[in-house]
Amino acid sequence: MLQFKPVTRQDGNKLRKYYETCNYGLCEYSVGTKLMWKKNLHPAWAEAAGCLVVRNCIDGQVVFDYPVPGPGGDEDAALEAIEADCLEQGIPLVISVVPESKAARLLARYPYVSVSDVRTWRxxxxxxxxxxxxxxxxxxxxxxxxxxxxxxxxxxxxxxxxxxxxxxxxxxxxxxxxxxxxxxxxxxxxxxxxxxxxxxxxxxxxxxxxxxxxxxxxxxxxxxxxxxxxxxxxxxxxxxxxxxxxxxxxxxxxxxxxxxxxxxxxxDDAADRGLRTSKLQYGPAKLAPKYRFEPQNELLRHVPVIPELKTERLTLSALTEADIPAYNALVLDGDRNRWWGYDDVGGLGGPVEERSFFEVARRDFENRQAVNFAVRLDGKLIGEAVLYRFDCRGGAELGCRIDAAYAGHGYGTEAFAAVADWGLYRVHLSKVVAKCFKENQASYKMLSSCMRKKGEDETFFYFEKLV
The missing domain is CATH 3.40.630.30 (Gcn5-related N-acetyltransferase (GNAT))
Structure with a gap:
């Protein structure tokens, strides 16, 4: 994750290292604006891939400036760092005050995006x-x-x-x-x-x-x-x-x-009539736009409700109230979930209650952050498949876990393949990725049968499926 520090007067020289040669031409890309409007913007800064990354919090919403590269800085890598930070924080990705020269780059980057340009702030x-x-x-x-x-x-x-x-x-x-x-x-x-x-x-x-x-x-x-x-x-x-x-x-x-x-x-004129009249009288060459990009994931555009998927032996559908006991048993199986890669209990941030995990899954779909499919055999919940971490660039991550009593029969592979195909051909993703711990041979075998191995590190093997 990016390590942000609040902008202070003492940071002026460090920020100037980037702003001094920045040709975005907008007032937000300057030390003066960050300092003068600090109480409104609440700016914090970090460095990523040789770029300055500024995060603001305006009226309670986190928005990012477009990255400002230094010599040899990689804008795409800095954007990836911003995207990953938003995923980790569970907050919407918003890139604001984007200069006109960078708008086309972001339009090409995000398949679905809401763009605005308010006259008041030009x-x-x-x-x-x-x-x-x-x-x-x-x-x-x-x-x-x-x-x-x-x-x-x-x-x-x-x-x-x-x-x-x-x-x-x-x-x-x-x-x-x-x-x-x-x-x-x-x-x-x-x-x-x-x-x-x-x-x-x-x-x-x-x-x-x-x-x-x-x-x-x-x-x-x-x-x-x-x-x-x-x-x-x-x-x-x-x-x-x-x-x-x-x-x-x-x-x-x-x-x-x-x-x-x-x-x-x-x-800008901040919608002040007197300022607007005065500034126009000086004959501006242009009123420089400041685009606000709000990328959206495919769930927002294509999935109003969680559908029912059918395979040869299984049915995948939304979790229901009746599933809560079986779902809790699945989530709380510590021996089985040591390979899951996520601490469901720790993620609650509070005590475990009967409806806790069900409510997390429900809210994640309401916010279009994830889709939790109940994997059913003859109507009984025996596992779940979760499509999550939508990167707003056509990609998402897929995970699957099956109750220990039903392991070894290929149900995980069947469910995983069904959700991957649904994501690629019904939700219109361009990429589904997955990972497994190196020690987890069963998951490695399952992923290898459904996807292409992409790489590895000290902890995980990584896989992907593209269309």
């Missing part, structure tokens, strides 16, 4: 030259505002901000709050407090900071971060009493820090 992305020069008729309004500002405050100048400007920045916030136009807006006040905290990071090598000064008075400031070919603007604030200072700041900041960048990202 980033406003501009050509750097447009904001640096404001050339052409469409920017005549910005030029007029800048000219008016310059005529009224001819000595105002832009200069970089450093850690030594701490007192000047603190005074700016006092001046800003004195004329803050959204004082009664809780959301705006929260954002202001976050901006203040971010400005305490001025001086960090991965942030660009600068401000407009009227003499020694700071009247506007901006904080940004270079990620690949994009300059991502995290914060822009100015005193409203200085008419025209905003476009003046935008132009000066692009001129001072835009070298080497093709794009300037001024982030």
């Amino acid at each position: 980033d406003y992305v501009y050509y750097r030259e447009d904001l640096q020069f404001f050339a052409g008729r469409r920017y005549s309004g910005q030029r007029n505002h800048i000219n008016k500002f310059r005529s009224k405050w001819p000595d105002a100048e832009f200069r970089p901000l450093t850690a030594e400007d701490k007192d000047v920045i603190e005074q700016f916030w006092l001046d800003y709050e004195a004329e803050f136009p959204k004082g009664n807006n809780a959301k705006a006040r929260d954002e202001l407090e976050l901006a203040k905290k971010m400005l305490t990071l001025v001086g960090k090598p991965y942030f660009c900071a600068g401000g407009m000064f009227d003499g020694e008075k700071l009247i506007a400031l901006s904080l940004a971060e270079k990620c690949g070919d994009t300059l991502i603007i995290h914060i822009e604030k100015a005193l409203y009493s200085y008419t025209g200072v905003y476009p003046t700041l935008v132009q000066a900041f692009a001129d001072a820090f835009g070298d080497g960048c093709q794009w300037i990202n001024r982030e």
